[in-house]
Amino acid sequence: MRVLKNSRCGWIARIVFSIVVGVAGTPGGKAEEPKPDAQTHSMSAVTALLDKEQPDPAKIGRLRADADAAVSPGQPLDQLFAAYERRAIARRHLGRTHEAIANLEQAVAIGKGKVTAQAFARVRIGLVARYRGIEFSGDPKSRLICSATRTKLSAS
Numbered sequence: 001m002r003v004l005k006n007s008r009c010g011w012i013a014r015i016v017f018s019i020v021v022g023v024a025g026t027p028g029g030k031a032e033e034p035k036p037d038a039q040t041h042s043m044s045a046v047t048a049l050l051d052k053e054q055p056d057p058a059k060i061g062r063l064r065a066d067a068d069a070a071v072s073p074g075q076p077l078d079q080l081f082a083a084y085e086r087r088a089i090a091r092r093h094l095g096r097t098h099e100a101i102a103n104l105e106q107a108v109a110i111g112k113g114k115v116t117a118q119a120f121a122r123v124r125i126g127l128v129a130r131y132r133g134i135e136f137s138g139d140p141k142s143r144l145i146c147s148a149t150r151t152k153l154s155a156s
Contacts, residue, residue: 066090067099081111085123092130101130 067090071083088103104127111120 060094063090063093067094067096077110077114081107081115081119081123084110085119085126088123088126092126097130097133101127101134104130 066086069083069087071080071087073080075083084103084107088100088107091097091100091103104123107123108120108127111123
């Protein structure tokens, strides 16, 4: 049983077992269906909660300021690297993925061999994550470009 506990087959077996026991354990062999009132109540509670969530204008303002901040090339390389990374993060939060990728690529080009390995790895991981986000977006041309770039990044 210990071998099955952490394997994929073990999880599948647990799910199937719980479904079978759940159905067999009810009278008539059918699983209980939720009451419509409880389901409607929970949906209205979720809807009300989502309606309360509004974007914070101050946070969006800060993100826009960071995303549109000018980067002066005369800065030391570590500060330039950090500025491109900060700008990419802000652009990603605003949904400007292609611009974020461009900034991360610039940071990678600047930081290779000149910043700490931890900072460089963090930016490369962010870059690969942005590529994967585009890869699954549905645009075939972007997927092809991102796939080729990811292959190139993994080879270097």
